[in-house]
Every structure is written in C-alpha cells, then in structure tokens.
Amino acid sequence: MNRYLRAKQVLKERGILMTPQRDLVLRQALTFLHFTAEQLVHSVQAANPGISRASVYRTLGLLSEAGLVEKHDFLYGPPNYEVTFGKPHHDHLMCIHCGEIIEFQEPRWEALQEEVVQRFGYQLRSHTHKLYGVCANCRRLEPKTRRRLPPKLHVEQVVA
Amino acid sequence: MNRYLRAKQVLKERGILMTPQRDLVLRQALTFLHFTAEQLVHSVQAANPGISRASVYRTLGLLSEAGLVEKHDFLYGPPNYEVTFGKPHHDHLMCIHCGEIIEFQEPRWEALQEEVVQRFGYQLRSHTHKLYGVCANCRRLEPKTRRRLPPKLHVEQVVA
DNA sequence: TCTCACCTGAGACTGAGTCTCATACAATAG
C-alpha cells in the first residue's frame, strides 16, 4: 500500500472527513520532497483552480495535527513543509548557496539528546536539528556565479 | 570591560555608526536573556518613546549581521532573539508547557556534526539544535493547570 | 561651512497565515 493510501487511512482513523479538496491537497503534497505553503497552493490550484488558499492551509494544518506533515523554519529561505508520514525520522542539512536539502539519520545523536535532557530533569518530546553549510559544487563555483538564497535578515552564529 | 562596551567596540570596528537610537536598542537588548522583537520595541520605547519600530528592527538586523544577535525560531511561541555576543556557543532546550529555555553546551555533538557534514561533501557553516520537552515542574502539575504556550499550528514530529 | 553619505520616523506594504461568515455539502434521523 502506498503512502497516499496509508495516509488516507490514518486520516480516516482519526475521523477526519476526506473531501475532494483535501484529497487533492494530500496528493499534491505527496509529489514534493519539501515545499512551501504557496508552492502547494499553486500546485493545487493548477489541478483545480476552484480550491481556495484557505482550504489548502486548513488541510495543511489538519495534516500537521495528524502528524503527517512537518513544518521547517530553515534559516535561509521561506518556511518549508515536508510530508514526513512513512519516512523514518531524520534531520536536515542545507546548502546555504543553492538551497539543496539533504535528509540524514544519525542515531548517535538521539542517545546524546536523551542524556542532555535528563540532566535538566526534562522529558524529551521532539527536537529539530538543522545543519547549514556549502555543498561541494557551490564551493567549486566562483562567488560571483553563485545563486545566493533569498536573503533573510538574521543569520545564526557561525560555528567554528 | 563589559559586554555592552565590547559590543560597541565590535560595531565600531565594523564601521557601524553608533547613534543614540542604536545605543539604546543595544543596551535594552542586553537586559534580556531571550526576547521577542516586539518586547524589545516596547522596552526601547518605554525608555524613549520617540524611537520607531523600524529603527529597532533595523538595529536588530545590524546587530545580527555583526554576529552579536541570533534569531531563534522555536516550534512553540513567537520568534525569539538572543544577544549571543560574549556568550559561548550553546544549544537550547525548551519546556513546551511553561516556555522555560535552558541553554546548554554539548561538545560531543559538534564533532559528530563535522563528521556528518563531511560525509556529504559539505563545509559546515552553522547549525541550530533545539530540544523540546516537559520540565520536571510542569510534569508534576495536572494537565488542567498547565499554561499551554501560545498554540502554533504545525508541530514537529514526536521523537519516540 | 558645505557636502554627501548615512540615519531617522511615519506609515504604507509584504508574506505567511488565520479568521469570519454566508453558503454548500454529508451523514444520519425520522
């Protein structure tokens, strides 16, 4: 059974009504690896222009609540969504020049996290771990020819 | 020499003109551990009502560019700023109920990060690592009496 | 003193969502 059908199953189990609009939003979201909300709006409206922005956002919210979709605030570029349903847990590495996003797993982190959190008497619920760097390809290119990502004012501290 | 004077020094070295407005924004920012942009606007305007929102934001941008301030997009609550200048590098642990933010250092992560990034041919530039959990105090309280943080639609995947 | 770059406040504007509200549809009861 593919992700689409399994996702529909999850929504059904949660008692979320599947309307044609929601179905289309889900199907379009599944065509992306990572997407912005407005990209999703465009792709949904390309397939059916009658569907409103509000419905797309509402459905995105529904999918998030159901744990099928995650939002990512990367330091560079606009907020970004991902259908995580059916994918193993992973963190992200982004190239600050070309915007490439790499998903990776690093089990050794997870153990360390538990340790840190317990040190403070906390119970871990979730985490976000994002790495930013320059990919090999962008390093090869001259600075002039690099496409800088849409500027975003605040830049996180540079790691030595 | 205190943080304020050293920060001014850094700005001067970067050729950033220190106006009375900028000076006040810097001084107010230094009074917080973490703050929202609007909190800073309020505290600046409390000290000098003539200073505009735009100037506060502009100065915040300047301080960011100069590497004195960092922005944090936590999953819960509004975006959050921190004067990191003069503080050692650290990551954050937030209680999703009371909003407490704990800063901690974990050198073992830094090494692991380098390893991961090299695996993909990247050159590491920065990272954000945020942990979310429930603090001991909030766990003791009944759910009903807990103050939930301002709801934010999209909730990141829960870690097993 | 002049100059010219840089800074400022006011307020319009933007992007990313969210909310409202009247209408439309779905599921169930009768």
Next chain:
DNA sequence: CTATTGTATGAGACTCAGTCTCAGGTGAGA
C-alpha cells in the same frame, strides 16, 4: 426522501512580524 445537524468551503478581510519607501535630519570629513 426530506429534515436536521454538523462540518467544509470560497472569498476576502484581517493579523502579525517584519520590511520598505521617502522626505527630512544628522554627522564626519573636505
């Protein structure tokens, strides 16, 4: 099959956090 009730929908106003524009002000150096 109709009525009822609950939920979903589209349009568009609204919000929040921030950014931009512009006319006027300020300040460091010639």
